[in-house]
Amino acid sequence: MANFYRDNDDIQFLFRHIDLGELAAVCEEDFKFSNEFDYAPVDADEAIQNYDIVLDSLGQLSGDFIAPRAEDVDRQGNTLNEDGSVTYAKGIRESLEKLAQAEVMGFTLPHRFGGLNFPNVVYSMAIEIVSRADAALMNIFGLQGIAETINAFATEEIKQKYLHDFSAGKVTGAMVLTEPDAGSDLQAIKLRAFTDDNGNWFLHGVKRFITNGCGDVLLVLARSELDRSGGLGLSLFVCDRGPTVHIRRLEDKLGIHGSPTCEIFFDNTPCEIIGERQRGLVTYVMALMNGARIGIADQSMGIAEAAFRVARDYAASRKQFAVAIEKLPAVRDMLIDMKIAIEAGRALLYETSRIVDIEVGYAKRLETDSRLRGNDNRDKAEAKQLKNDSRKYKRYTAMLTPMSKYYCSEMCNKIAYD
Ligand SMILES: Cc1cc2nc3c(=O)[nH]c(=O)nc-3n(C[C@H](O)[C@H](O)[C@H](O)COP(=O)(O)OP(=O)(O)OC[C@H]3O[C@@H](n4cnc5c(N)ncnc54)[C@H](O)[C@@H]3O)c2cc1C
Incomplete structure (x- = not known):
């Protein structure tokens, strides 16, 4: 029995020391959803307990079910069928089914769409855990940002159509x-x-x-203003996979073979616009990409953790000069450096996700709390303070997000190489 959440002391440490109660209050908008949904937490303690329960079952699923299938998944890869459909490796199909049964495919989506409404920092932990088990599966599990983008920018009708x-x-x-x-x-x-x-x-x-x-469900960036070059000629669209969407080839990659990387031809495919015209790249894709950057950092953490554990176990069992090689200073120092780099990356990454949660929470509050738009002087002062804080956290995320992606992915490469 392996549990990739419980067996990781550093994740456990950070889970206990990050102020998850504060993030729970932000995500649950002071726990107002508990009046409407049975499963929404009534307070911070219940929310934190829910995070722990979900991570525990995901950790067990990752250790016992997903990880043992990863090697076969990588050998099998995906198949592009004659009719243009793609068949995932068997292990990917089975793991996706298990993840759906575990109800973890709407990690940060609101309760009203059947989502868990968890903070990004807990989602980061989850992606890392899945990625340690199978970095290819993570690519599909970690694409929940598509749903988040629909939730953030699409009409209510589009949200209802897809998010459940x-x-x-x-x-x-x-x-x-x-x-x-x-x-x-x-x-x-x-x-x-x-x-x-029409x-x-x-x-x-x-x-x-x-x-x-x-x-x-495909979120497609396309040129809607045919007479306009550059980013302001682009809008974002959503379409379903259908007969006009042709997968022409799958890339033959060096790794993550369980994740299909496709070339697609859209042949007059019907679609719907997300949000406003011309904001596709500058607003919506930028938000989507920031989430994806954190996802890549999470994936890197999972791969680095897996590589470190293989190295550590090997160094403990391999004997040369009549001792386990972990006793040799050069090897021991390398293992210690790996562990330090992983823990530094994780601290940076979780702090980044925490700041994203606060930024998103403040922006949502400014948008939805009508009191803050009233004429009462105290409310006005509170709104001003919130706006200032929101701007400050936006600047932090703009700095920390690429920093996390850079540090964690380079660190992961080095650890895998060492
Ligand atoms: C496995 C995999 C999965 C992917 N998944 C997706 C996906 O789901 N959706 C999607 O839309 N795309 C996806 N991509 C595409 C990915 O986003 C692009 O590969 C990436 O944007 C780089 O584009 P490019 O490969 O055309 O390289 P290019 O843009 O041609 O760059 C080539 C080289 O030039 C360098 N370069 C380019 N511009 C500059 C500059 N201004 N300054 C300095 N150096 C520069 C680059 O760093 C790179 O080394 C995926 C790619 C891979 C490999």
């Missing part, structure tokens, strides 16, 4: 941005979005390197 299914694990999504001639430079995107006479939107063009591009 995301929480139930009935659908998976993809973030469809990159094109053959638009990688780092997303402003160069060419895929066209156009309307028919104002219905359609997509036409090619996307490349799309993780889980064979998923059910």
